[in-house]
Amino acid sequence: MDERLYARYWIETAFPLEYAAETMAGEQSTGTFTRVPGETDELREHHAARVEQIAELDSVSEPSLPGAGLPKGVTASTRYCRAELTLSWSLSNMGLSLPNVVSTIAGNLFELKPFSGLRLMDVTFPSVFLDRYFGPQFGVSGTRTLSSVYDRPLIGTIIKPSVGLSPQATADLVARLAEAGIDFIKDDELQADGPHCPFRKRAEAVMRVINGNAEKTGKKVMYAINITGEIDEMLERHERVRSLGGTCVMVSLNSVGMPAVNALRRHCALAIHGHRNGWGIYSRSPAIGMSYIAYQKLWRLVGVDHLHVNGLQNKFCETDGSVIASARECLTPMFPAPAKGCEVMPVFSSGQSAKQAPATYAALHTTDLIFAAGGGIMAHPQGEAAGVRSLQQAWEAAVTGVPLTDYAATRPELRTALEKFAA
Template identity: 50%
Template sequence: MERVFAEYLIETPYDVGQAAAVLAGEQSSGTFVAVPGETEELKQRFAARVEHIELLDLVNEPSIPGGKISGKKYQKAKVKVSWSIENFGYNLPVLISTLQGNLYEITQFTGLKLMDLELPDSFKNHYKGPQFGIKGSKASCGIGCERPMIGTIIKPSVGMFPEETATLVQTLIDAGIDFIKDDELMGSTANSPFNERVKAIMKVIRNNEQRTGKKVMYAFNISDEIDVMQRKYDLILQEKGSCAMISVNSVGLAGTKKICDNGQLVIHGHRNGWGMLNRHPMLGIEFPAYQKLQRLAGVDQLHVNGIQNKFWESDDSVVTSIKSCLKSFLGGNEILPVVSSGQWGGQAFETYKRTQTTDLLYMAGGGILAHPMGPKAGVNALQQAWEGAVDGSSIEETANKHKEFAASVKKFSK
């Protein structure tokens, strides 16, 4: 029988084998005490199995509160657990409840993080996965493999009228941008109702496409109740748009999948709230597992933070996230990594050096809109930076060659 495997990083003051066995029992057929009906035959078929244990460091203090035991040390370990596919079939919410449910609350653990997961090939018969992914996203904007998609975010995030937003979109289009998105905080405000904003922006985008042949991708934030999301999705289609944005942690995987299953718009997955899931080193979920769940739901593009970002995440973590998006999963489309958070052209060099890929959506908000020579120069500077990074030039050599990039170095390198 096919099985699902999950790897956890755990910490416990108890015997690791016993703690892992509690996890396996609690997340399958068992509970805190033996109950009638849990026969050996039942356990053989439905009980989770501890497949492997690798002991790591021994520490003096618990990583999370509530688990301190006087005189005890705390053992860290990697633990692999498996479940029969019969436990949940192809039910994504129940799969999540199994892999990330009450196990975080089990007394035996003073740290627990889902690191990665493996699913049987049969899942690809039940989940479409990304319908556009990397190739479809770049093709929609007319971009080849030589460079990333260059994108930006509407700023100010909230407060502009639809006409003001459309004017900014026109400016960005004239600058040569590939991708623009609503901020995740922008849904439908008192002065910018969603329907009016979509119509105003898409008029600009359609006019530019008729004039130049280039269709800029705009990700409208449709995050909402499911029925309302569907109506917003339909409006974007009606207005000839190409992309919708979903705050995937706010909407949930089932809601995200419901929209992705339409299969007509590129789905831009924003992971706001990620720090709540990942920031503590011994609690939550790591990105290699997280992005697989988003791929199951059908998300085409997913935020990964960025090198030298303005947040807390390390460069090593960002590189791991980018590479995990590019790995094959159930034979389907890869998911496009969205690099963002305090980015400007200067980080392109280290990003390319460490990932060796241009299969990215490279997002800069202030790095474009606050360029000292204006947004057009901001877009040009990012394009110049990526050209230099791919060609093997240094930041200094690229700045000497291009005045737009040189101006961004002067302003942003501090």
């Protein structure tokens, strides 16, 4: 294999940038702390990582992370240089294996002593990876077909309380939401197969309600049932959901890992809703971890159909600009035509209500998204049905360019939502 994999990093170091870059390249390919007899020039020519580019940015007087080393003979440093650099590897090093790609681009390099900051910013895959990985089965257009929603966002919610409801109580809530015209419902990531709400009983109770509503209305609500578990459990649960007439399953991506999601995708006949809980481990510090640009490409290649991106004015620590950039990435093709682009549906959630609809649409310029509000629906003073209608109305206003307050003047559900969630 003579094609190459490229990864872009942000680094901070007290060492000369060229030395730091070569240290990274060596650690993640042919090198160790000293050259060994087997590391011939010929071997290095074919297998050593290459430093493709170094672009110096700025510098700081203090290290961003503890434990960083200093150049030999230096006892203190008042300058830590920051830069962006790009490394590349021959695919002959790792083959078409995402677990081994991750070991290469996001492995021991985070612990290297010369660095007081190191973050994976992006990864560029050659399209030959599509020979092994399927990518999304449904993506944006398939999700719209399954949900019968074509010209607006999917309005969704999360079962709340997150845990504690029985299977029947969950189904009763789903019935009210379905009758209100909701498009999408998901289990909370904390609810998978607990003793108080076993997966099988919950799935049967919920799908009985959804199927009954579909017979009356002609529209089947998409319910992302959480099947997170061991691989054999997930495959078995997928089959159960399919046999019950479901259209979607949910997986906690960071909990089960890429090989498990890949096994599910190869077996799967339903849309895969990818939940990123635990993402903060990678993202919270700007000085270490990885960007969502790199992260989401891994899961798109594996084959999820939906990916969470947080939401505007969210309850977490992510900025609105970062949220929108993440959503745009999900909708940007990974590979040039005619190869499969692997676009997925971005999922907006976290503290969402009617008030965020206009800003979301104005920033993203598309309705290709799932807009999921838990408390924004469940806590509506007039009940869940009014909560659903308030979101529908908010998005109507956003798309048509009518100010929310004007649109709410003749729509009590929206007006009440704005009063409730204004703070």
